[in-house]
Amino acid sequence: MKNILPELRAERGWTQVDLATRLGVSRQTVIAIETGRYDPSLPLAFAIGELFKRPVESIFSRDRNPKK
Amino acid sequence: MNTTADTSERKQLLILWLRQFGLWTVVYLLAYAGAMWALFRLPPGTMRGALVLAPILPGLGLLWSTVLAYRRADEFVQREILLAGSLAALFTAAWTLVYAFLEPLGLPHLNMGFVHTFGWPVFIWRMVKVMRLRG
Numbered sequence: 001m002k003n004i005l006p007e008l009r010a011e012r013g014w015t016q017v018d019l020a021t022r023l024g025v026s027r028q029t030v031i032a033i034e035t036g037r038y039d040p041s042l043p044l045a046f047a048i049g050e051l052f053k054r055p056v057e058s059i060f061s062r063d064r065n066p067k068k
Numbered sequence: 069m070n071t072t073a074d075t076s077e078r079k080q081l082l083i084l085w086l087r088q089f090g091l092w093t094v095v096y097l098l099a100y101a102g103a104m105w106a107l108f109r110l111p112p113g114t115m116r117g118a119l120v121l122a123p124i125l126p127g128l129g130l131l132w133s134t135v136l137a138y139r140r141a142d143e144f145v146q147r148e149i150l151l152a153g154s155l156a157a158l159f160t161a162a163w164t165l166v167y168a169f170l171e172p173l174g175l176p177h178l179n180m181g182f183v184h185t186f187g188w189p190v191f192i193w194r195m196v197k198v199m200r201l202r203g
Contacts, residue, residue: 026081028201029144038144 001039002063005030008052023047036063081145082199085137089192092133096126134191145198152194160187 009019020030025044032038039060040048049056099122106119138149163186171177 025142026145028082028148028198029142031201032144038147041143044143 001060002036003033003060005034005048005059008054008059019051022051081137081140082195085133085195086199088133088136089130092126092129096123096130099123099126130188148194148198152191152198155194156187156191159190 005019009016014022016027016030016034020027023030023044024047029038029040029044033040045056045060048059052059103120103123106116110116110119134149134153138146141149160183164183167175167178
């Protein structure tokens with residue numbers, strides 16, 4: 001999955017730690033999601049959507065060339 | 069999603085695990101040294117039996133520290149802990165399979181405890197890799 005988390009985070013001037021704190025997860029989790037290494041669970045994806053006040057599908061999209 | 073612990077706790081979680089794991093490892097090695105000394109130097113008796121069995125407790129402490137880390141972790145770190153455990157188990161299984169056939173050909177008989185010296189480094193390597201994740 002691709003995502004625009006780094007852009008959304010940058011718009012708000014948040015660090016990865018700031019975002020992790022708001023989501024109640026570890027910094028490693030935020031890094032893993034942003035780099036496409038980890039696809040979040042549905043509850044976490046919805047929490048991200050609610051935090052940025054955007055639909056989940058506008059934040060995450062299918063990666064046509066996923067990293068192996 | 070588990071939201072019971074805040075990020076500052078989560079950030080420290082893996083470091084805390086490594087410290088606890090390290091502490092239990094030191095206690096285990098001391099108990100192991102005492103067990104070997106008792107096994108070869110003490111006459112049969114209650115004291116010898118107690119010292120030889122002593123490494124079991126810190127050995128279980130090693131496992132328990134990892135279980136605690138898993139229970140406190142968020143979804144990604146939990147997945148990584150399970151992955152680390154799976155890789156360690158696979159590596160151990162492969163090694164014991166190979167050695168089971170090498171031993172009859174003349175390689176020395178090893179205590180079952182030796183499998184730990186091959187499985188745990190794989191587990192620790194994976195966990196440290198997660199701790200050092202940068203983005």
